[in-house]
Amino acid sequence: MPNITLPDGKQIKFDKPVSGFDICDKISKSLTKNALIMSVDGKQKDLSFNIETDSKVKIFTAKDKEGLETIRHDTAHIMAMAVQELYPGTQVTIGPVIENGFFYDFARKDPFTDDDLKKIEKRMSEIIDKDVKTRREVWDRDKAIGHFKKIGEKYKAEIIESIPKNEELSIYHHGDTWHDLCRGPHLVSSGKIGKAFKLTKVSGAYWRGDSDNEMLQRIYGTAWSSQKELDDYLKRIEEAEKRDHRKLGKEMDLFHFREESPGSVFWHERGWSLFQKLVDYMRYRQKKAGYKEINTPEILDRSLWEKSGHWEKFGEHMYTSTTPDEKIFAIKPMNCPGCVQVFNQGLKSYRDLPLKMSEFGKVHRYEPSGALHGLMRVRAFTQDDAHIFCTEDQITSESLTVTNLILNIYKDLGFNNVILKYSDRPDVRVGEDQVWDKSEAALLEAVKATKLEYSINKGEGAFYGPKIEFVLRDAIGRDWQCGTLQVDLNLPERLGATYVDKDGSKKIPVMLHRALFGSLERFIGILIENYAGKLPFWISPLQVVVIPISDDFDEYAKKVSEKLNDSDINSIVDLKNHNLNYKIREHSLSKIPVLLICGKKEVDSNSVTIRKLDNNKQETMKLEKFLEQYTALSKVPSN
């Protein structure tokens, strides 16, 4: 008879098979009330599951991740039930739990509207009020397939057909009228879901995630264990929207997009200044790290891209150009072939290795229209690119050096939380498998040596080599992919790169591709969202606006601004005929970090009154002292 071990080590003996409810009863009344599901020897089960042998059992409530996920899963089921009640003929497909919620994909001719979502929510609410009971059944595979085919659920039937034959098929009934194939576990009844849910959006989604398949309609929802958690979540979404770099970019007068060139940025003075500051900073850091900066053509003859393999493997993303004499050129989508040509010019010795060549190269890629998204995904972008030519023995150590540089630079820009993604060979690739074996092993060794958290992405490497990607977490917990490091044992050979080794023979170097910001454009988008537009002083494009209280003080204000600019603090004077309040509001909205107010008091004492963004505390300071303090703040961080 079962001997149940609880997580705290406590054991309870039963003299007959027990369900989760029986166990809860033995522990406390409140647990019986709050329990949602349980795990038996690490496997999640319905509370009604009967345990017959000695087991380790853990009970989950809404406070546990497992409990909350079950609430979301049940909400998805109840949504599907509501949809099928309201819209007969709609087929169900899959409905998993995702971060913060769930979705369910449906096959239906007419599109779901926002109005439909409200109706569905209302029906869900009614089903929850009815507190319909959940019942699990195990079905025979052929019976299940036949059944779902008969009731017109061809997608469900297809799912069952793809489940391995030895797996148990469970059907969950919710009430007497609706059922779905599901692995479970589920709550005991719909009332346990509560009312802290909301359907958020409807979108298209391919059946089985394959763009060759038909498109289904996906309804997304979110569900929580309390109304407060739901409200908090909705508030977080709202906060994230306020940080949207497209909105802030407009307000801060940084850049804009227009129809004539979708996915390409029109940088305004302030945005371009920010861009240049990042480039200057990166130049400074790379020079210190031993990189040599080069620059290569944006347009290169087709033959080079054929040799490099881009024409074949990357062609659908490439812009091409035909000249009046009918030669075909490609606008570079990557900087690597050009860089290799610089390496190829003249003889290189093993003594030159590792040779680090950097390039702020602007590349163009024809991205699918649906992928474009502000600065985050564009068709023309600038990479802070570099290629390191080295020997196979140097791969691991050079990769580590790059990683340390990246982490250091991210820190300067306010990002301390970085994880790695390691990707190995993709299906579409160039090069022999043994070559891939070598480069994958060397890179993975470097990944492990960083001791950072990493994940492995199978088959997602570049077509010429495995890669690591650097993902940073921003101020509100979102992950952004930025830097990348790729090992390449293929391109140097294809493009005929060699160096003279100790013994006088010619050898093929290994090439490491790396970018730290990845795309300057995207990185600026990330910076804006991370700081909600309130950039650190040193990187702010316009750092100070000097505001005279009235036009009696215009001359003094101009003098102050000139002195700031002489000290490399970027400033302007606001001489417009508006009052102080107006000007403070206007410049605060465009996220100027420091406003300097000048009136009689300041003129008389040769000082300025400082008004920082989001801080209406005022501080009056001698102009000389301000210059000294803020010139220091304006410098690139050095560590």
Added chain:
RNA sequence: GCCCUUGUAGCUCAGCUGGUAGAGCAAUUGAUUUGUAAUCAAUAGGUCCGCGGUUCGAAUCCGUGCGGGGGCACCA
């Protein structure tokens, strides 16, 4: 690229079931000379995204193209 949705003044938006456009802010001009998040007034500003169609008549309805947004697929 695919599904849904959307496109009106520099910006944010209103314009019901078809009758040739309206607000606030911004701009310009004038008044005001201001001490920490919007001073007042006047003026000017629009091939209602493009192209076709229906209609006596289209910002409004239909088709199509382009752009934006949310997803999917793709990806820095």
